[in-house]
Amino acid sequence: MDYDAIILGAGGAGLLAAATAGQAGARVLVLDHADAPGKKILISGGGRCNFTNRETEPHCYLSENPHFAKSALSRYTQWDFLALVERYGIAWHEKTLGQLFCDGSAKQIVDMLLAECRLGNVEIRLSTPVGEIAHADGRFQVAGASAPALVIATGGPSIPKMGATGKAYEIADRFGLKLVTPRPALVPLTLGKDEMLFREISGVACPTIARVRDIAFEEASLFTHKGLSGPAILQVSSYWSPGETIELTLVKDAAEMLRAAKRRMPRAHMKAALAERLPNRLADALAERIGETRPLGAITDAELDLAADMLTRLRFRPTGTEGYAKAEVTAGGIDTAELSSKTMEAKGVSGLYAIGEAVDVTGWLGGYNFQWAWASGVAAGKAIAARSG
Known part of the structure; x- marks a missing residue:
């Protein structure tokens, strides 16, 4: 069976790449080992799919080359994808920080992508292991099919229970493409026994500023039985390296707050002051960590400042971290130095493309990774259509 392109992976990036190429006249085959398309889309955003973000900009992405994502993101923007969503009559709403969600179900996004593929006469084969990939005379042979273009859209190993694997890296190695060491990102962090006090307040969340080095995110943090989670922690986890310290700001004006509490209720204790601004269980844990047993009125202002x-x-x-099992995405992947930022084609292997999470481009929490999937998929889809003529 001859095609213009074979796309490995029926996730967001693969499906939109297939639809883009197919609607431009290319004959496209999509292969996936899973029994259904778009499995990660279906579970995203609590089942409502945080499909993009209004605030998408290149600085919202991590990569060894921070400039690589600019081309694709500028040529297929969040507004382009939103226009597609609206063309299909999918109702949506904005939550915090520019995050756009379906009013209904994430299934609407999968159905939309499949409809777009049907418009391009794309063939989709599910429950089909990729197996060995042959490459000779300018054509790729996979699972009994042949094409001059092959697209790696198999994602990364995050959330293995959804069928995620490191297949993209095996294929990259097969064709001599370098990798940036993959690692879990947007992932909860674990704490040791010396932090048991905070692990014991599992389930407590509060607004924070989480910081690693000079990188900070102001969102909620959550204490868990294993350590730290919540949006702010997931965000900084992508930048964190083993051995580094995470810093939380729980009360921005803490010194002023404690001094005011001392004047207002001098007989009260530290826990009472903290509980005015923080959840009770967290106030208990912090008061124990501070270790101050005197009434506020007996504590000097300098001691309060400490x-x-x-x-x-x-x-x-x-x-x-809690590893790939709990990571929303994978950082690292196929080195962008190996790829054209305009077409996503490998510089050293004509006809080989890599898109989406398989590539060393990782977005912030909040729809940014989907936007990269859409943008990189469209870039590759257009390039395939152009070469198939």
Whole structure:
């Protein structure tokens, strides 16, 4: 069976690449080992799919080459994808920080992508292991099919229970493409036994500023039985390296707050002051960590300032992450130095493309990774259509 392109992976990037190429006249085959398309889309955003973000900009992405994503993102923007969503009559809403979700179900996004593929006469084969890939005379042979173009759209190994694998890296190695070491990203962090006090308040969440080095995100953090999670922690986890310290700001104006509490209720204790601004269980844990047993009125302002430092700069040294099983995405992947930023084609292997999460481009939490999937998929789809003529 001859095609113009074979796309490996029926996720967001693969399906939109297939639809783009197919609607431009290319004969496209999509292969996936899973029994259904778009499995990660279906579970995203609590089942409502955070399909893009209004605030998408290149600086919202991590990569060894921070400039690589600019081309694709500028040529297929969040507004382009939103226009597609609206063309299909899919109702949507904006949550916090520019995040756009379906009003209904994430299934609407999968159905839309499949409809777009049908418009391009794309053939989709599911439950089809990729197996060996042959490459000779300018054509790729996979699972009994042949084409001059092959697209790696198999994602990364995050969320293996959804069928995610490291297949993209095996294929990259097969064709001599270098990798940036893959690692879990947007992932909860684990704490050691010395932080048991905070692990014991599992389920407590509060607004914070989470910081690693000079990178900070202001969102909620969640204490878990294993360590730290919540949007702010997931965000900084992508930038965190083993051995580094995570810093949480729980109360921005802590010094002023404690001094005011001392004047207003001098007989009260530290826990009472903290509980005015923080969840009770967290206030208990912090009061125990501070270790101050005197009434507020007996504590000097200088001593209160020392306690306030913990509230503005509570430091943790995570022992690790919860791994790919809990990671929303994978950082690292196929080195962008191997690819054209315009077409996503490998510079050293004519006809080989890599898109989406398989590539060393990782977005922030909040729809950014889907936008990269759409943008990189369209870039490759257009390039395939152009070469198939």
